[in-house]
Amino acid sequence: MKGFSTRSVHDGDLSLRYEGAINTPIFQSSTFAFPTDDPRTWNGEVPEGTYIYSRNANPTVKAVEDKLASLEGGEEALAFSSGMGAIATTLLSFLGKGDNIVSMQDLYGGTYNLLKNEMPRLGIEVKFVPTTSPAELCAAIDKRTKVVYLESPTNPMLKLIDIKETCRLAHKKGCKVLIDNTFATPILQRPLSLGADVVLHSATKYLNGHSDVIAGFAVGSKADMALVHPRRKLFGAIMDPLPAYLVGRGMKTLDLRVRRHDANAMAVAEFLESHPKVTKCLYPGLRSHPDHELAKAQMDGFGGMVSFEVKGGRKAAEKAIKRFEVISMAASLGGVESLASMPVNTSHTAFSKEERKKLGIGDGMIRLSVGIENVEDLCQDLDRALR
Numbered sequence: 001m002k003g004f005s006t007r008s009v010h011d012g013d014l015s016l017r018y019e020g021a022i023n024t025p026i027f028q029s030s031t032f033a034f035p036t037d038d039p040r041t042w043n044g045e046v047p048e049g050t051y052i053y054s055r056n057a058n059p060t061v062k063a064v065e066d067k068l069a070s071l072e073g074g075e076e077a078l079a080f081s082s083g084m085g086a087i088a089t090t091l092l093s094f095l096g097k098g099d100n101i102v103s104m105q106d107l108y109g110g111t112y113n114l115l116k117n118e119m120p121r122l123g124i125e126v127k128f129v130p131t132t133s134p135a136e137l138c139a140a141i142d143k144r145t146k147v148v149y150l151e152s153p154t155n156p157m158l159k160l161i162d163i164k165e166t167c168r169l170a171h172k173k174g175c176k177v178l179i180d181n182t183f184a185t186p187i188l189q190r191p192l193s194l195g196a197d198v199v200l201h202s203a204t205k206y207l208n209g210h211s212d213v214i215a216g217f218a219v220g221s222k223a224d225m226a227l228v229h230p231r232r233k234l235f236g237a238i239m240d241p242l243p244a245y246l247v248g249r250g251m252k253t254l255d256l257r258v259r260r261h262d263a264n265a266m267a268v269a270e271f272l273e274s275h276p277k278v279t280k281c282l283y284p285g286l287r288s289h290p291d292h293e294l295a296k297a298q299m300d301g302f303g304g305m306v307s308f309e310v311k312g313g314r315k316a317a318e319k320a321i322k323r324f325e326v327i328s329m330a331a332s333l334g335g336v337e338s339l340a341s342m343p344v345n346t347s348h349t350a351f352s353k354e355e356r357k358k359l360g361i362g363d364g365m366i367r368l369s370v371g372i373e374n375v376e377d378l379c380q381d382l383d384r385a386l387r
């Protein structure tokens with residue numbers, strides 16, 4: 001099999017089919033002429049490879065789906081208008097009234113909100129288990145559990161769960177394992193190869209990488225995606241052609257970008273860990289991180305996210321963020337530019353103070369998405385602001 005960079009650049013590319021264009025064309029068309037000379041058209045059938053309507057499928061979208069499927073090692077990928085669109089549509093494809101989900105408690109705030117507040121309204125129970133132990137998590141599975149839901153590394157605590165062991169235990173009990181791989185990307189972690197059934201992404205983040213698109217993906221077997229595809233069409237959650245082009249373009253440099261994010265984050269984490277104004281620094285690449293050994297075994301790098309607690313709590317953290325010059329305060333992550341946010345007033349507002357405390361998210365925590373800038377400039381910015 002070809003390497004990641006080669007597949008990132010070339011796979012899914014439709015260029016050879018269209019006038020020799022090196023880049024995949026943007027098929028900015030809601031509808032496509034029926035092939036009137038194909039008798040199946042008149043029987044209401046859609047011949048394989050034929051496009052009818054872009055809420056169902058579109059060639060530019062298909063190109064980026066094939067690129068991601070190749071990188072994740074999945075049979076099929078489906079592209080969505082957002083990460084939340086991918087997560088909600090996939091969950092609703094696997095679950096119905098009376099079923100339940102066993103989920104880690106450490107989740108992106110939007111996902112937590114969806115599971116905690118929306119699923120119960122549809123008669124789907126959610127059992128949050130505050131652990132990253134596969135055995136403890138899977139002990140919560142009962143006869144009605146259809147899905148085990150994971151994130152690794154988690155947001156913002158950057159905890160890891162042993163994906164292979166969780167999948168082994170969950171599959172023994174007949175459950176599907178869905179995992180959000182947004183933080184790691186397929187460059188650093190490929191959950192399907194560890195046994196996961198479906199990988200989910202907010203492509204808004206590293207996959208696109210330039211903070212100019214909202215997008216998402218689900219990747220898995222053809223059989224599982226055959227459940228998700230009709231729901232994506234009915235819920236109207238497919239990615240548009242222009243974002244699909246942009247995400248595909250972003251993904252061509254995914255390997256390069258992720259390696260630089262990773263190297264910069266390691267240097268920033270080491271710098272922060274020894275900084276006098278920092279009480280705690282969380283990064284899976286640090287030897288002090290509780291999941292460092294698992295990260296080395298399960299991932300091909302440690303990622304671009306670093307979380308740290310500022311001495312002096314919330315006020316001191318707010319003061320520091322206001323002084324950043326290179327780093328911007330913004331809620332997202334995974335773009336080329338460094339961004340800082342405080343979980344207490346951004347990603348984790350759906351959690352109560354007690355819930356945040358249980359997860360270890362202090363009021364003075366800053367989550368850094370370390371960009372690809374020169375790392376000396378980032379450390380200088382942090383140092384000046386903290387002091």
Ligand SMILES: Cc1ncc(COP(=O)(O)O)c(C=O)c1O
Nearest residue numbers: 082083084108180182202204215
């Ligand atoms: C880990 C993770 N999953 C999912 C999402 C949701 O993605 P989107 O904002 O593209 O809907 C986010 C967004 O921040 C995220 O960080």
